[in-house]
Amino acid sequence: MSTASVSLPAWINYGVIPLLNLVLAFFFSGLVVWAIGENPFEALQLLLIGALGRGEGIGFTLFYTTSFIFTGLSVAVAIHAGLFNIGSEGQAYLGGLGAALVALSLDHYVPWYVTMPFAVIGAALFGAACAAIPAWLQAKRGSHIVITTIMFNFIVSSLMNYVLVRLLIVPGKMAPETRTFLEGGQLPKLDWLIALFGGRLGAAPLNFSFLIALLMCFLVWVLIWRTKLGYEMRTLGISPSAASYAGIRYAKIVMITMLISGGLAGMMALNPVMGASARLQIEFVGGAGFVGIAVSLMGRNHPAGIILAALLFGILYQGGAELSFDMPRITRDMIVVIQGMVILFAGALEYMLRPAIVRLYQQVTGK
Amino acid sequence: MDYFDIFISILGSAIRLSIPLLFTALAGLFSERAGIFDIGLEGKMLASAFASACVAYYTGNAWAGLGAGILTAIVFSMVHGFASITNRGNQIVSGVALNFVAAGLTIVLGQAWFNQGGRTGQVPPEGRFSGIVLPGADMMRDVPIIGPLYANVISGNNILTYIAFLMVPVSWWVLYRTRFGLRLRAVGENPGAVDTAGISVSWLRYRALIVTGFLAGFAGTYLAIAQSAAFINNMSAGKGYIALAALIFAKWKPVPVMFACLLFGFLDAFANFMQGKSLPLIGEVPVQIFQALPYILTCVLLAGFIGIARPPKAGGVPYAKER
Numbered sequence: 001m002s003t004a005s006v007s008l009p010a011w012i013n014y015g016v017i018p019l020l021n022l023v024l025a026f027f028f029s030g031l032v033v034w035a036i037g038e039n040p041f042e043a044l045q046l047l048l049i050g051a052l053g054r055g056e057g058i059g060f061t062l063f064y065t066t067s068f069i070f071t072g073l074s075v076a077v078a079i080h081a082g083l084f085n086i087g088s089e090g091q092a093y094l095g096g097l098g099a100a101l102v103a104l105s106l107d108h109y110v111p112w113y114v115t116m117p118f119a120v121i122g123a124a125l126f127g128a129a130c131a132a133i134p135a136w137l138q139a140k141r142g143s144h145i146v147i148t149t150i151m152f153n154f155i156v157s158s159l160m161n162y163v164l165v166r167l168l169i170v171p172g173k174m175a176p177e178t179r180t181f182l183e184g185g186q187l188p189k190l191d192w193l194i195a196l197f198g199g200r201l202g203a204a205p206l207n208f209s210f211l212i213a214l215l216m217c218f219l220v221w222v223l224i225w226r227t228k229l230g231y232e233m234r235t236l237g238i239s240p241s242a243a244s245y246a247g248i249r250y251a252k253i254v255m256i257t258m259l260i261s262g263g264l265a266g267m268m269a270l271n272p273v274m275g276a277s278a279r280l281q282i283e284f285v286g287g288a289g290f291v292g293i294a295v296s297l298m299g300r301n302h303p304a305g306i307i308l309a310a311l312l313f314g315i316l317y318q319g320g321a322e323l324s325f326d327m328p329r330i331t332r333d334m335i336v337v338i339q340g341m342v343i344l345f346a347g348a349l350e351y352m353l354r355p356a357i358v359r360l361y362q363q364v365t366g367k
Numbered sequence: 368m369d370y371f372d373i374f375i376s377i378l379g380s381a382i383r384l385s386i387p388l389l390f391t392a393l394a395g396l397f398s399e400r401a402g403i404f405d406i407g408l409e410g411k412m413l414a415s416a417f418a419s420a421c422v423a424y425y426t427g428n429a430w431a432g433l434g435a436g437i438l439t440a441i442v443f444s445m446v447h448g449f450a451s452i453t454n455r456g457n458q459i460v461s462g463v464a465l466n467f468v469a470a471g472l473t474i475v476l477g478q479a480w481f482n483q484g485g486r487t488g489q490v491p492p493e494g495r496f497s498g499i500v501l502p503g504a505d506m507m508r509d510v511p512i513i514g515p516l517y518a519n520v521i522s523g524n525n526i527l528t529y530i531a532f533l534m535v536p537v538s539w540w541v542l543y544r545t546r547f548g549l550r551l552r553a554v555g556e557n558p559g560a561v562d563t564a565g566i567s568v569s570w571l572r573y574r575a576l577i578v579t580g581f582l583a584g585f586a587g588t589y590l591a592i593a594q595s596a597a598f599i600n601n602m603s604a605g606k607g608y609i610a611l612a613a614l615i616f617a618k619w620k621p622v623p624v625m626f627a628c629l630l631f632g633f634l635d636a637f638a639n640f641m642q643g644k645s646l647p648l649i650g651e652v653p654v655q656i657f658q659a660l661p662y663i664l665t666c667v668l669l670a671g672f673i674g675i676a677r678p679p680k681a682g683g684v685p686y687a688k689e690r
Contacts, residue, residue: 154605
């Protein structure tokens with residue numbers, strides 16, 4: 001009998017299997033650490049201390065977490081409608097332009113809390129605009145969204161390169177970046193949040209966008225599981241033919257889903273652009289869009305799972321940076337390896353352990 | 368310099384820039400025609416570039432480097448196969464994962480072994496594929512038109528360049544004139560029919576992925592020890608994705624793949640040439656337009672405005688034998 005049709009209780013499906021996959025990913029990453037002559041257990045310990053040991057470390061961890069929540073939600077929303085959005089990277093990049101334009105035009109005149117809502121809208125609009133063409137191509141012309149969103153990552157990268165190098169650069173400066181936003185264009189740091197737990201934020205760039213990210217998690221949950229639109233999206237994702245019979249308009253849902261997905265990715269830019277560096281820099285996304293794929297997979301496309309997975313990757317990013325100071329033989333890029341392993345085991349090899357676990361479960365329960 | 372000389376020099380550099388694209392796009396051709404989407408081409412190229420640079424550095428033998436590059440790319444291909452064929456995982460996810468693993472591993476291992484910020488050591492001249500001067504190139508040089516074309520574009524390339532162009536008819540022959548090729552194309556369109564005919568879908572797809580790894584290994588090797596003399600951080604720099612675009616632009620057919628790669632290589636060379644120069648009438652053209660053009664062209668093609676690009680029907684769908 002095939003094991004694929006056996007249903008497992010939720011705690012195995014959503015607890016044990018992802019955890020085992022994660023353990024496997026860390027095992028193989030540990031092998032790499034061991035192969036270059038360092039102690040993997042010591043490395044893991046240093047990584048955890050670096051990420052969670054002090055208030056500043058936690059601040060950095062949550063800063064990275066914020067970005068990954070946005071991109072993770074972006075990927076997850078698309079997946080619920082059966083669309084694979086690999087373009088979060090580019091959408092976030094263009095979203096940065098939206099946020100920066102708002103900040104540059106308002107920061108002289110108004111305080112940050114007036115700028116912020118416009119910046120959120122600006123970032124989301126630009127992110128959504130970047131997703132709009134691939135969405136339209138998928139909805140109306142049947143082009144594969146995976147391919148077109150990959151293409152748009154590169155198109156946006158060239159576009160932003162042009163915009164920063166030619167248009168927004170500060171005259172006389174070499175670095176392709178905008179001027180520094182005044183206080184009216186910055187998001188405030190969340191010192192009080194860390195202070196609440198008795199730590200000190202220090203130089204960590206944890207900022208207000210963390211709270212926006214948490215709010216978005218809630219809104220996405222409402223959208224997917226508590227609205228008609230979310231129901232239609234999930235129907236389309238599970239069975240396009242059933243959706244069609246139920247009178248759900250394919251093109252409309254694809255367009256709306258991708259615009260929301262792009263908008264969420266665009267909002268990610270608030271965190272680094274307005275929260276951390278207070279300027280638009282070249283390549284500021286730095287792969288966070290791709291991490292979103294891993295986060296969404298690990299979090300099983302559910303906002304609660306996405307928060308946990310984003311936290312995991314936040315720990316990896318911050319801990320990995322600290323680790324490279326303590327163990328110079330291990331470079332920062334070790335986190336890229338771990339990321340790859342996590343995507344491989346938790347994503348692509350998701351079902352590898354399932355047959356064995358089903359057999360074990362059947363033996364134990366005697367069914 | 369007159370316009371013809373400029374044209375010759377751009378053409379020469381276009382060919383050099385299109386070779387890694389050509390190998391990679393042909394690699395992708397085999398896996399996608401067998402129904403396995405492969406966005407991990409970038410990672411395979413990068414990993415094999417690293418492996419070939421390492422081995423060529425230690426052995427001083429370019430062919431050993433090529434062997435290592437091919438072997439590495441095949442290993443990556445097999446992991447992709449294990450995930451997407453045996454475990455029926457998501458092929459896109461698997462490709463993304465392998466790109467990450469390759470990007471990280473090459474830097475981590477490179478730094479641990481060579482300690483030069485992710486660079487490998489400088490490969491000695493005998494460990495590289497250097498240019499071959501074809502017979503009569505010097506004699507021909509003074510012949511108008513054909514002479515410079517022969518001496519500067521056709522002659523003087525390294526052996527991998529000639530192999531790349533040879534691979535085009537070979538790929539065509541394998542795909543369209545052999546039993547393996549017929550079955551491979553069938554398994555990408557209708558794996559159920561292939562299964563009914565008593566042929567193993569999995570084994571066929573695995574073999575297609577071995578070919579993919581083999582060709583991607585050439586691409587990485589070309590980058591590391593033919594075009595340059597060491598592995599440099601992230602040296603594939605998105606070429607795997609351009610190759611994927613070229614493959615789609617060519618509608619998954621071998622000979623058009625060659626022309627698409629040459630076109631994209633030409634755009635790249637032209638962008639390099641145009642850097643900081645201005646055209647009459649138009650003025651200075653931003654180089655970023657040329658960098659984005661391959662992707663824009665591919666999207667326009669995918670939109671169905673210049674013919675229809677129809678991917679293999681079973682692409683991206685894992686095959687489940689029993690229902």
